[in-house]
Amino acid sequence: MTVFDAELHGGPAGTTPTGGEIAGGRLRRAAPLVGLTARTAGEAVVVGLRRKLAGTDSTGFHIRTAERYAELLGHSKGALMKAGQLFSFTAAGWTVPEELRSIYQEAFGRLRSEAPPMAPELARMMLQHELGSRATSAFAEFDPEPFAAASIGQVHEARLTDGREVAVKIQYPGVAEAIRADLKNAELLATFFALAISGLSPHRLRLDLRSAAREISARIVEELDYRLEASNQAAFAECYRGHPFIHVPDVVGGLCTRRVLTQELVRGRLWSDAVTAEQDLRNQWAEAIHRFGYGSYHRMNMFNTDPHPGNYLFHDDGSVSFLDFGSVKRIRHEQVEMLMTIYRACLRNDVLGTWRASVEAGIWRSTDPVTPQEVYDYWREDNELVWAEEQFIPTLSYVGKGVRRRYSPLGPSANAVRHANLPGEYTFIARGELGVTCVMAGLRASIDWISLVTEHVGGAPLTAMGKREHAFFAERRAAGDLRGSSAG
Template sequence: MADQRKSHISSGSRVGRAAPLVGLAGRTAGEAVVSSLRRRTGRAERSGRQERNAQRYADRLGQSKGVLMKAGQILSFTTFGPAVPGSSQSVYQRALARLQDSAPPMPYSDVVAVIEAELGGPPEQVFAEFDREPLGAASIGQVHAGRLHDGRRVAVKVQYPGVAKAIRADLDNAELLATFLQVLKGMAPNSIGFDVRSIAAEVSERIGEEIDYLVEAKNQAEFADHYRGHPFIRVPEVCSEYTTSRVLTMELVEGKRFSEAIEADIALRDRWGEAIFRFAIGSVRRLLLFHADPHPGNYLFHDDGSVTFLDFGCIKRLDAVRVGDMKASVSAAVDRDGDELAKVMRRMGFLSPSAEPDRQQLLDWYRRGMESLTEPQPYTCSASTAGEAVAVKFSPIGPYRDVLSTLSPDPQYTMMVRIDVGMNSVLGALRATAPWEAIRSEWDRGGPAATPMGERDMAFWGASL
């Protein structure tokens, strides 16, 4: 293995662990001003300096693992806001893209130690075959291909030694969590002042669950049960007898990675985009469940237009009333009904009880970032549109500052924002085209199947009832 560095992750000092992310967030506050001045005076950004900075942050966040690396994964496909000029956004995203599935791996000796401790023997004994080289390495563990003694090919996810302790320390680190939340808000400086404590608690609960692979296995098995036999949505089966809190074994699925998918022909990209949309939004509408970690490393793309979904450590469960309100708010925004939107948002806890925002401004604010539903259909998603929407929508000096002052968002919706931003960024990178509003209407308004994929989807759910 090329990288044999010590992999045991130290929780370290709070300042030390936070340093990589704090440094990157510091760019947001400071270099946003510098970048703005450069643009106004016509002075160009030096591409070499941006490239070096991007590689440096990718290295530090990748080596840090845990919460810090997860921040890097999010930044690899979402916007950096004004801290990084538009011409350099792609430089940072390319550098951080390797954190999606190709982070620095741990030494094989650590892999052996974890499997021996968890499964009672070395990999070569527990499994009929076990590849020493990992398929990929991510924020909490890395994945190796193997084969069970009954012949089944499997993917074995092995948790990094010490990562659980490091994550718990990160989640107790108020400064780090606040900085992480800045990342979740799209790296927009001075953005709206949410209740950071409440949101941090929600984020901590979701990320904390990812430490225990038994929780992830249960989540994945639940999704696999729902989607088993689906025509274009795949979830790998869990091998529970080879799964513990630090080792997760599942059916091995092979497919294209995101970097390959975005270069595929347009017809395939459209089908993949629709599959992702139907999984992300359809799971919320039908199952009251959503997969809350939508970064590109969690998808495998297949030539028949299907998509395999991975990593079920971060899942959110909702109740029917909450999902009903979500559907109603989106429909009100699409229908340009400002009074209804304000009514639903107040019921959801998004508006202060006494707040009376201008209805047109509220509509304009809510619809920003919903172009895939509000613009003429079919609509082609754009990565730049998704990024710009985040930066503008939550800027206190932007066109929606009066609306922002009336909001009091429920922290439970924090993870929904994460999935919306993540999904829109992925669809934008794929440049996927579809009648997105008609697809949404299948669930939210009881409309007919909007596409051939919709017909197959409806047939599957009709047969499974």
């Protein structure tokens, strides 16, 4: 790392770039590079599919779909790249046929990993512009070369004057303005969201696309303001502070702005290393991820809707550090309770109770031509892992087949899906839940699924990790600390 002094600000000592300079000139030219990266990802899908599907019956549909993605991404200045990032892991893992999955996953994965980095002097100028005098007074060292790419920015290693090692996320200049401009293009968004929600499948889910588009747009806009992400992350860090196997890095509040987020630096194994670890470690990591995702429902009425493999750091003691809280859905307590009532009835094999709870939740009306058994089967299909009589290792292919079967117009849940009233906010809740399952499948985890889900809906903890977590929150409540007191 380099010492952060006045000579490294990208201009003469003592000068500070203005807002106009940051927004315009050579800095503004970073935005077209974002679109180029996105278009290149779409074109990579087309090339890969042409090679893979030459002479097969599937060529037409998938080539046309990929070409449409490439066209849309090429016309986008940022929003569709962000939307593509949001769907890159789950969409490529659960709806695309297994033989084509790697083509989509590798190409759209580049939307996260290959966004063009800022030049070192530009990163320093952005930091100086956002933090002002704090950029020199707070940092003893700052590495102008990024060590990681974020969704709409990049991450630098630094050391504060008090000795703390931190990670500094800096947003790409111009990307927020470009994304907001994209979000005003209703036709562009509607077409892309229709493709994304349908999961690259000829059969689309029966969902209010306008409502879903509004929900997705709202989440994208939230991610543009790092102050909101810092607030989200601080809430999660406080809830899980001292937890035996869940760690959320602390944010440095005084060094966070709309385009800069400073947080505790955490080191650990990356996903590429984690998936090759021994089975016991992978099982522990998967259970930690499941407990964090679903436990936050109850303890905070908040859900991190971006469970992407790149957002975790894995540790040899079985713990996991959780990163990136830009996409967080706040859930009404009543909504959580309604969902839990449905799951409890389903776990009891209570067909009529499942139907009644689903009607009360507004997902179906009592007058809909859907039988209680069809509603029950819909939920049971969604939780098929729970009904396994013994532990097994789910795969992405298994998860994908289950989702396609559930939403197929010819599948066992076809009539229930046809009449379901799924609100737009369901888009990100469902995506988050599916993402957690995909991550666990990616880790090839063999865990006690029924025990996890039973505890999730209010049962006693049965696994060793569950008992440790229960003891942690019980001790906290006994000490008068009410963080995470709604479940435990």
